[in-house]
Amino acid sequence: MSYIKKKGNNTNINSNTVSDYNNQTMNNNDINNDTQTSYISPSILTIPPEIFAEISINLSPIDLISLSQVCNHLRSLLCSTSSQTTQAIWRASRLLFMPRLQMAPPDGMDEKSYIELNMLERGCQFCGHPDDTVKVIWVFRVRTCGVCLDGRTARYFDLAVKEDIPDHILAILPYTGNHADRLYWRDNVISAMQEYEKLTTEEDRHNWLVKKKLANVNRMSDATVREDALIEQEWNKNWRFIHSRMEIVLRKLQEQLNLLQDLAELSD
Ligand SMILES: [Zn+2]
Secondary structure: OOOEEEEOOEEEEOHHHHHHHHOOOOOHHHOOOOOOOEEEOHHHHHOOHHHHHHHOOOOOHHHHHHHHOOOHHHHHHHHOOOOHHHHHHHHHHHHHHOOOOOOOOOOOOOHHHHHHHOOHHHOOOOOOOOOOOOEEEOOOOEEEOHHHHHHHEEEHHHHHHHOOOOHHHHOOOOEEOOHHHOEEEHHHHHHHHHHHHHOOOHHHHHHHHHHHHHHHHHHHHHHHHHHHHHHHHHHHHHHHHHHHHHHHHHHHHHHHHHHHHHHHHHHO
């Protein structure tokens, strides 16, 4: 395989790669970081998306994320939210490497964002902390630890009574918890208030509220479906574990029984 080795301002080309390199139109701006040593196949820098889609068939999401950071060409190829080819690359990787994430992304979310949101191994998306409390809160579409969740949410009572957020605004926002003790994402409240206050006519405000309410109903029902699916996966996983333990225990009991029968036969 041919590589170009670039370090600092010097571009050292392996003798095997000269002819390949002369046929390429690599732009130096494509090198992500001049201060780091990079090994980049020149053909990768100009590869058409459909060919890349075929050769990337066995790449994990982590591999794809690493590749997207190599150069501008790969970044544009892997980070487009509108390209069908890009979506197909990430979808194939997700279905192959993320068995817990077989459902399609929610409406309005691209495949890469969907995958990154669900990478619990990356820890909390706000503080980076990788503890057991990190989880995806689907109504808010965030991956957060317990501490950041507490710090970035507010309860209905505090928002409505202490902060005078109107009920018609809170009625169109996603929340978690039971209805009597609703928990809202603070940034959602702030941006909704800002959007609402920019509208100057009653008609615009009414139309905005209707549109947001519909979007919120869809968001809440989508979140319920995803959280239910997660609970079912956990239950199935736990049941498989219990079942495998039961098999081991039963086998051991059977072995003990056989041994006792052998002993009984010997003593006869
Ligand atoms: Zn956190």
